[in-house]
Amino acid sequence: xxxxxxxxxxxxxxxxxxxxxxxxxxxxxxxxxxxxxxxxxxxxxxxxxxxxxxxxxxxxxxxxxxxxxxxxxxxxxxxxxxxxxxxxxxxxxxxxxxxxxxxxxxxxxxxxxxxxxxxxxxxxxxxxxxxxxxxxxxxxxxxxxxxxxxxxxxxxxxxxxxxxxxxxxxxxxxxxxxxxxxxxxxxxxxxxxxxxxxxxxxxxxxxxxxxxxx
Amino acid sequence: xxxxxxxxxxxxxxxxxxxxxxxxxxxxxxxxxxxxxxxxxxxxxxxxxxxxxxxxxxxxxxxxxxxxxxxxxxxxxxxxxxxxxxxxxxxxxxxxxxxxxxxxxxxxxxxxxxxxxxxxxxxxxxxxxxxxxxxxxxxxxxxxxxxxxxxxxxxxxxxxxxxxxxxxxxxxxxxxxxxxxxxxxxxxxxxxxxxxxxxxxxxxxxxxxxxxxx
Numbered sequence: 022x023x024x025x026x027x028x029x030x031x032x033x034x035x036x037x038x039x040x041x042x043x044x045x046x047x048x049x050x051x052x053x054x055x056x057x058x059x060x061x062x063x064x065x066x067x068x069x070x071x072x073x074x075x076x077x078x079x080x081x082x083x084x085x086x087x088x089x090x091x092x093x094x095x096x097x098x099x100x101x102x103x104x105x106x107x108x109x110x111x112x113x114x115x116x117x118x119x120x121x122x123x124x125x126x127x128x129x130x131x132x133x134x135x136x137x138x139x140x141x142x143x144x145x146x147x148x149x150x151x152x153x154x155x156x157x158x159x160x161x162x163x164x165x166x167x168x169x170x171x172x173x174x175x176x177x178x179x180x181x182x183x184x185x186x187x188x189x190x191x192x193x194x195x196x197x198x199x200x201x202x203x204x205x206x207x208x209x210x211x212x213x214x215x216x217x218x219x220x221x222x223x224x225x226x227x228x229x230x231x232x233x234x235x
Numbered sequence: 236x237x238x239x240x241x242x243x244x245x246x247x248x249x250x251x252x253x254x255x256x257x258x259x260x261x262x263x264x265x266x267x268x269x270x271x272x273x274x275x276x277x278x279x280x281x282x283x284x285x286x287x288x289x290x291x292x293x294x295x296x297x298x299x300x301x302x303x304x305x306x307x308x309x310x311x312x313x314x315x316x317x318x319x320x321x322x323x324x325x326x327x328x329x330x331x332x333x334x335x336x337x338x339x340x341x342x343x344x345x346x347x348x349x350x351x352x353x354x355x356x357x358x359x360x361x362x363x364x365x366x367x368x369x370x371x372x373x374x375x376x377x378x379x380x381x382x383x384x385x386x387x388x389x390x391x392x393x394x395x396x397x398x399x400x401x402x403x404x405x406x407x408x409x410x411x412x413x414x415x416x417x418x419x420x421x422x423x424x425x426x427x428x429x430x431x432x433x434x435x436x437x438x439x440x441x442x443x444x445x446x447x448x449x
Contacts, residue, residue, distance in 0.1 A: 075343075075375055087328060091342070094334035101327055113315055114301060120308035124341060128305070129289075132342040133350075137364070146358035150351070161289055 027051040033227035037079035042181035046215035047103035096178040108175040138193035163200035241265040247441035251293035256395035260429035261317035310392040322389040352407035377414035
């Protein structure tokens with residue numbers, strides 16, 4: 022790997038999987054560096070808190086050494102670097118729709134519902150508070166997906182992010198069955214080449230990580 | 236007001252104030268429609284849930300009648316329509332930095348800390364969970380603002396959003412005093428013409444709304 026290549030810091034099946042999907046879909050090259058989010062150590066023993074003091078993945082170290090945090094920023098950076106390979110709308114109205122969905126997935130689903138539910142140490146009232154918002158938010162997603170193949174008009178980083186976040190439903194007892202449009206969407210996404218490759222790889226790494234903790 | 240003008244649905248001092256600041260800073264024209272977020276009625280008696288089923292402000296109805304939700308999407312739409320008036324970075328690295336800060340403010344500050352704290356009906360464990368994240372997040376903001384006038388290289392929608400969100404600290408007993416860089420930043424922002432105008436107007440509307448509820 023050359024010094025000037027991009028590096029993506031990730032944790033298996035975390036929100037950083039969306040960035041891996043975007044890399045595969047766009048054909049971008051990046052070194053993938055696994056982070057143990059419990060110990061805040063990278064796979065080579067480095068201190069991840071020196072990379073991101075908040076300890077959150079993903080982090081993208083760009084070609085010129087700049088550190089970029091926040092999932093939706095990393096996703097847009099990858100997509101915008103490879104507009105020929107990945108659907109990255111340039112027209113104002115379509116771009117606004119992309120921004121809307123990245124923000125909705127990031128705030129309402131990721132941060133509002135799944136982060137608290139995935140935090141097993143959180144008080145049950147915190148879990149109940151998050152869970153109470155799930156139905157209205159998933160209804161909103163289902164209404165969008167009704168009759169659509171993707172969140173936007175073609176496969177985009179919004180799909181990479183939505184698939185990654187809704188994949189946590191299985192780990193948090195959030196039922197998706199009441200929304201057939203979402204269930205069908207997840208099935209379609211799992212068959213998408215970039216998603217399938219990223220998902221298989223990260224599932225295997227996740228299991229390795231779980232086994233190492235036993 | 237002409238039929239084809241933009242409409243911004245807002246609630247006083249809610250996150251939609253950032254959009255009002257962006258409108259004033261960019262010189263964009265929009266009809267401002269007040270929403271009572273308790274009753275979900277607009278000031279003219281309309282049903283806001285027909286505009287946004289999730290009941291959240293801001294909503295921007297664009298010139299062509301499209302409905303745009305999510306704060307960071309509305310902010311970017313306004314800024315991108317008036318690139319001559321407002322700092323809206325076009326270069327990939329700078330735009331990535333804007334995306335990073337919009338996402339951080341939206342997920343970590345707005346949704347992760349202040350939405351639960353502003354929800355007075357939430358369980359005290361929910362408040363404690365949100366409050367526990369405040370120090371690390373505010374330290375991150377303070378580190379960025381150290382020696383900088385704005386979040387980016389010039390006044391931008393990231394400032395409009397950050398000011399609006401940190402203004403809630405006074406209503407939620409989140410102390411900003413430990414971070415002088417943030418206290419000074421808020422003082423500078425209150426003196427910015429677009430911020431000052433929006434803040435004065437929304438404070439007055441907020442007080443009217445509170446009085447009407449007594």
